[in-house]
Amino acid sequence: MNSDLVIGVDLGGTNVKTGLVSNEGKILYQNKFPSNASGSRWEVIKQIELSARDAMEHAGGAEIRGVGVGSPGMVDDHGVVKGPPNFTDFDGIPLQAELERVFSLPVRVENDANAAAIAESRFGAGKPFPDFLFVIWGTGVGGGIIFHGRIFRGPTGGAGEIGHICIDYNGPPCNCGSRGCVEAYVGQRYLSQRAMAKLANHPDSKLLELVGGNLENIEPVYIAQAARAGDAFARDILIEAGTLLGVALGAVMNTMDLRVSIIGGGISASGEFVMDAIKKSVQEHVLKPSRPDIRVLPAKLGNNAGILGAAGLVL
Ligand SMILES: [Zn+2]
Structure with missing residues (x-):
């Protein structure tokens, strides 16, 4: 059983896309939910939760090590999201703390372009x-x-x-x-x-x-x-x-x-x-x-x- 499974969440202005990912960077399962960016902050967080829980259900009972989130806007060292374009009510959201509370797992939040850079560095052209x-x-x-x-x-x-x-x-x-x-x-x-x-x-x-x-x-x-x-x-x-x-x-x-x-x-x-x-x-x-x-x-x-x-x- 692969014990190094994590959840990767790609939060966008239209959709939240979430994958169950192995430590070799293989996406074992992925889904797509509307992100409800024009709704309240709680609606957006709810969509992230739904999407991540759906991916977790495909882990076959294996342990999930943590949840990573790429978010639009500036993201500070504590995982607080600031000024994401195209979101109505998502400025100053302590997303990392909120999701840690929801999942009781380690959570890291990073700006989406930075997350994509990390992806290319670890698994892509930047290796x-x-x-x-x-x-x-x-x-x-x-x-x-x-x-x-x-x-x-x-x-x-x-x-x-x-x-x-x-x-x-x-x-x-x-x-x-x-x-x-x-x-x-x-x-x-x-x-x-x-x-x-x-x-x-x-x-x-x-x-x-x-x-x-x-x-x-x-x-x-x-x-x-x-x-x-x-x-x-x-x-x-x-x-x-x-x-x-x-x-x-x-x-x-x-x-x-x-x-x-x-x-x-x-x-x-x-x-x-x-x-x-x-x-x-x-x-x-x-x-x-x-x-x-x-x-x-x-x-x-x-x-x-x-x-x-x-x-x-x-x-
Ligand atoms: Zn400019």
């Missing part, structure tokens, strides 16, 4: 590297720094927020209240807006066909689809976005003396040319001595990173 920058490029731009084999949290758990590195102080407004953040150029919504604005000058782009001629329907998934089909305009949009992202990555890699970036999230999976654009840009923005060693690699765990990273918190 060979004790130090790397992890980036999730999707709706927003999130990140986590693995330093000497551990997550670098900073004094209050807020480290790794690479999406809000400013790449132009006169740039467009970002939803964080600042200007010119890299997220305000390459985050899903902003990227679509930029494509929309430019598409008027490229009436023969396949992208226009993919969105049924309606510019309002542009989403990165269509830009990626058009790019994969060889559309030059769509490729240029993504290459430019990769180049801009590389500027921010270069800043972190210089500051932390890192050589490796691992990129996850939907947009990064658009094709090798995007990874190449990021890498080229990083190389141009780090100091010369580190340029030959720069590596920009795709994440390996995809949608399972959330569950595996949460599990990794208690393994």
Whole structure:
């Protein structure tokens, strides 16, 4: 009987996904419940409990060592969740203490991007590297720094927020209240807006066909689809976005003396040319001595990173 089983909970704005995970990082069972993010804090905690208890029932009577949770928002050293976007009543919630009370098991709560970084470090593309920058490029731009084999949290758990590195102080407004953040150029919504604005000058782009001629329907998934089909305009949009992202990555890699970036999230999976654009840009923005060693690699765990990273918190 495998005695090293844990529960990994990936709390998102739409769903809470929970897995029963072995110590080798194998997901033995997983489920998905609505997270009720627009409900009260107690409703959200109830959904986490339901989802975790369901996973526990699949342990075949084996002992569960603990429960790890990846949560949106900033998470402090005591597992208090602060300001998670898309949740109505979940600011300042002592989630770790609440869940320890509910389960009578060790519980660890960590920011979701940090949890995904831990997952790549323990079970994914980051395994060979004790130090790397992890980036999730999707709706927003999130990140986590693995330093000497551990997550670098900073004094209050807020480290790794690479999406809000400013790449132009006169740039467009970002939803964080600042200007010119890299997220305000390459985050899903902003990227679509930029494509929309430019598409008027490229009436023969396949992208226009993919969105049924309606510019309002542009989403990165269509830009990626058009790019994969060889559309030059769509490729240029993504290459430019990769180049801009590389500027921010270069800043972190210089500051932390890192050589490796691992990129996850939907947009990064658009094709090798995007990874190449990021890498080229990083190389141009780090100091010369580190340029030959720069590596920009795709994440390996995809949608399972959330569950595996949460599990990794208690393994
Ligand atoms: Zn910002």
